[in-house]
Amino acid sequence: MELHDYLPSGWVLKTTHHGLMLMAPDCEQGKDFVTGAARYLNETAQNIRGVIEICAATGDRLASITPSELIKGKGEIDSDSSDDQTLRKMQLEDARLMERILTSQEPMAMVGLTDHIQVLINQPMATRLGTTCKAARGRNLRPLHNHGWLPELLKTLQQQEQVRVRYQAWLNAQDEVYGELTTLFEVGTFQGEPVRIATNLDLNIIQPPTVEVLKV
Known part of the structure; x- marks a missing residue:
């Protein structure tokens, strides 16, 4: 090639x-x-x-x-x-x-499967989340995903390579933006490390939970 x-x-x-x-x-x-x-x-x-x-x-x-x-x-x-x-x-x-x-026109991102560090994000995803590619890269998403669905997702991805999930999470914690998302997750490998590749299918901004949530 x-x-x-x-x-x-x-x-x-x-x-x-x-x-x-x-x-x-x-x-x-x-x-x-x-x-x-x-x-x-x-x-x-x-x-x-x-x-x-x-x-x-x-x-x-x-x-x-x-x-x-x-x-x-x-x-x-x-x-x-x-x-x-x-x-x-x-x-x-x-x-x-x-x-x-x-190059995808769909909002996509790549996150470390075990450390939950955001490795890569495209412009459509950054725009949808109300952030920039530079600001989003390298952040730890675990504190933003705090409703118990993440462990279940990781367990499911051990059994199948692709799964569609509807969940709630902080999108931009600094501006306190909270949303409900539908995302297609799949397993991949990048630089020898396992990653999850996310393609966001739907996003609605909603009121955040009243309980205190750890944000980054």
């Missing part, structure tokens, strides 16, 4: 005197793609014996990847090793998953 086969929609691939230039629609998508596809980008730089520049449409330079980053002590790369092939496959799968989420 060629590099352009793994670029999310909206990206531009250009050749330069030094190698390739990838232009992302915005900084957030660019940084996410560079993180998830780092290994594959490094290998591509080595294969073309050139530099891969990653920029945003705004003109911001996000990364510069050179062949030397993969050169080992003897100046050679063991590209045929099983470990290399396994890692490359994992990175390509990560890139595909990020593309699916970031």
Whole structure:
């Protein structure tokens, strides 16, 4: 597969005197793609014996990847090793998953299955939750999901890969926004760790419970 086969929609691939230039629609998508596809980008730089520049449409330079980053002590790369092939496959799968989420018109997010840390969120989901992609990334969702449905969800996801759940949760705790949601959850893997992928199907803002709720 060629590099352009793994670029999310909206990206531009250009050749330069030094190698390739990838232009992302915005900084957030660019940084996410560079993180998830780092290994594959490094290998591509080595294969073309050139530099891969990653920029945003705004003109911001996000990364510069050179062949030397993969050169080992003897100046050679063991590209045929099983470990290399396994890692490359994992990175390509990560890139595909990020593309699916970031380019989806549906509100989608990715959350760590065990630590409940929000790994990735697309713009439609951020808009629906009344936050930004940057603010949402890295927050712990466990304190926001406090009505007992989360343990049941995790138990169900151990038995089936996909489940539809209706539940209540804090959406934006800082602004005390509370809602009732219908979400399709599925199990996946990102950077070698289990994640749950959420696609929000419906959201209604409602009054929060009267009992005190821990918020972050």
